[in-house]
Amino acid sequence: MPQAEKAMSVIRNLLLPYALKYRLLLVLGLVTVVPFVLVGGMTYYSTYSILQNKIEKGVYKNLRLEREAIEEVFENLNYASKQLALDGKIGDSLQKYMETAGTSEQQMHKRYIDASMTLTNYTNPSLGLMSYYMPSTHEYLFNSLSVDLDANMFSNPVMSKEKNIIFYGPHRTFYRNGNQTVFSVVRELNVEQTIGDLLIPQKPEIQGLAQKTYIYIETNFKLFNKLISSEQYGYQVKHLILDQNEEVLYSEDEKSFPKGYPLSGIPTGAAKEQKDYYMFRDISKAGWSLLAVIDKSAYNQEINQWFRNLLLIGMLTLILSLALGWIIWRMIYKPISHFKEDFRLLANNQFDMQIRYVNIMEYDDLLNKFHFMKERIVELLQEVETKEKNKRHLEVEKLLFQINPHFLHNTLNTIQWIAAMNKQQEIVNLISTFTRVLHYNLAKDGHIVTIHQEVQALRDYLELQQIRYNHKFSVNIQEDAGVEQLQVPRFLLQPLVENAIYHGFRQQDGAIEVSVKLQDENHFLIMVEDNGEGMSLETQQRLLRQDEGEQRKVGLGIGLSYVDQMIRVYYGEPYRLEIVSELGLGTRMMMLLPITMKGAEPQHDQNVNRG
The missing domain is CATH 3.30.450 (Beta-Lactamase)
Structure with missing residues (x-):
């Protein structure tokens, strides 16, 4: 048994060597031998193809066309004679x-x-x-x-x-x-x-x-x-016409086939070998026959030329095989050695290797992809390292900012109760309003609210801001009938009004117009307009960018970028926040939204930047 396994292993190594250079030698041998085998097979099938396809099909096809043309001529003669006789x-x-x-x-x-x-x-x-x-x-x-x-x-x-x-x-x-x-x-x-x-x-x-x-x-x-010509055959063809008795009626070779010479037994549509000729026959409906006669020497000359070409091809194949073997070695083994060296350096954490092109498109493309992969690995390693550092910082910040909302509510209720006990009604009202605003911001019962809820939260927010700024601005809110129960994402109105307060008025009093109107049966329009200082295009773009630290320092920390992102998330890419502003004349912010949101409410919006 071990001897049999050893013999099988030797045979496998001979048929499929493990080393690439031996496989290339095997391929070289096959490339040299296989063409001769293929040429031998091609000799038989090509010869058969010449006799079968070129003669029996090609010649018979042309013969049939000639017979049909002669019949058509007789039809024309018949028709003309009827005209002049009948x-x-x-x-x-x-x-x-x-x-x-x-x-x-x-x-x-x-x-x-x-x-x-x-x-x-x-x-x-x-x-x-x-x-x-x-x-x-x-x-x-x-x-x-x-x-x-x-x-x-x-x-x-x-x-x-x-x-x-x-x-x-x-x-x-x-x-x-x-x-x-x-x-x-x-x-x-x-x-x-x-x-x-x-x-x-x-x-x-x-x-x-x-x-x-x-x-x-x-x-x-x-x-x-x-009608009768040998040019379309590719050979020197002689034509015969047989009458209904299968005797020669017309001959282009009177010496070999004189008039009256009997030629019976020639099949239709197939070649028949007779004397030194190949003969083809096509019979008309009237009973006469058209024959094509081709000398065998024409075929032998072409076949001999074919064999001479085969011998020449065989010699060229041997020479080309040797040349191709050397070229294959250069094209395959050399680039592979470069890949092997690059992988070795990568395995040893040496990421500073240079690209060594081999001037072969496919290999150079692989080299580019390999080095791109190497650069991506370096970037990913650096990214993982950065994320780990940020993760540790976030964990610390999370501990610092983890304040229980119930603790805040309970504390505010205690302050409100003490203020009520001391008959400080303004403080009681302020704490009550602030509690509602805080409850609306910290609510965990979903991100979708009605227009009525959003407007009410805006009114509470404005009440706080009016107390803070001593009523230096006025806000007029208008709602069309039928819009109160329309559903929208939370915090669409408050960031727009907050932007008008912080970036529109600055050092002067002003007025803000807030309107929610039905645009048509499928859309409604939210618009916030102020008569403040206005904004430049650069300022607009800065406010719409994410991770803007200045926005986090004002109001509730929810910026315009949050509003724009939420519109795209809930309504799709065609919808967005539009800002029209001119310095010295004020700012108008608009959102034309569909009455029906594009899909179900997302389960989480932690990735949406609130300013």
Whole structure:
């Protein structure tokens, strides 16, 4: 058993070495070997892909498009022949043309037929020569181009035919001065027409023709070369057309595949190997077939080039593998050694190490984050140390300021009772008012009060201040009907009035207007306005800042910053305390608040600065 475990350990160390440098060597070996393995697999699948995808799919796709284009040409020929063969007026003009030989009326009918043929040719740009043919007299009438009178239209290779129409495969044009290859159609004029299962008699004008007449239409000279071309295949492709008997009707390689050569058994949509060629076939609805024939040598040349490229890639891969191995060592191991040294210094509490960049974005980013983390650790350590010192100071201050509220109330009640015993009514009233103010400030029954409670507490506070300042200022409080029971956070009004007293009047008497009004069905407005000295923008900003020591020294020690913070806490960020003041003209402080607060009352507000 120990021997087996030792062997497994050796195998694990070989497959996954513990040291980074050995892992890099393993990776280097894999990088060298794996490409050759992949190239071998790619050779097979790529060759298969060339034969299967490029030949069977690509070639067959192009072949199908060519077959569909030829069918579309035959549709156009069929449609044009119907226009010139089945139109009763044309047939009537043709009949009368024959009956009125040598007269002016004959010329009129000739112009009509010529115009009809010109219109047909204009609306079908793919058409070329058009002519009416009478085999009994071997006469061509109304020719759109000069006709080779020695040509026999019925000798052309037939691709498909029906009762009254014949579609001819590629043949030499009947144009007297041309030798281009075209497709053509011949339709008889004086036969019955069949549409589906219905037999439609020919119109009387056409039936009245004294002899058989045919309309002959062929494609223009350039169309054939556009329909059948090897440029779109990427190979030198030879085209064959088979008739309905699977015999060669047209061949681009007369030597290997002469006309009449039988080619049966070639499947549709798949390649068939025959002699030195790959052959592809697509069958039309009419029964004729279009074949693409590709020489095998084209494929062998490309495959040989592929193998030469593979050999070159293999050699380059080996060279690149060695170069990449050295580069990987430089890019990975060197930065890691820097990290290792920095961690060692950090573990030894040496926080003054400098950043040593390696000019690699990812590693430099990690180095920046590492040193940022180091600086944060130093800051946190200093912060913890500072907080511990502050905590000890707070504990001392807490002991100094821990006064039981019940003790204060009981003491004030005793003073009030003694004053009453001595018939000092002013002192009794003063102590009573002060007790209510103290009770309102030290109450522990929640931070939400009604407007009525807030205004009453303000009146008690003002009564104390009036006694203190010997009634040197006046305060007018106005409340709209219906606002008394609206809920607001505690201490919204008193800090605003206190600011007017301490920062507005200073050495002069003044007046303060306090109003609580309904603004609309969803909001109400609290406004405190004085006619005092006014404040500069700097003073306003100073009063709204937290931890302002000067504010703690006046009144009840609740500043404007507390009011602004409480509005944001209970009503949300859009709502705040607004101050409008101008030196020498007074100050106006406003709070436009929603009737419904945004959420439940916070359980604690110790973090809200009261000035």
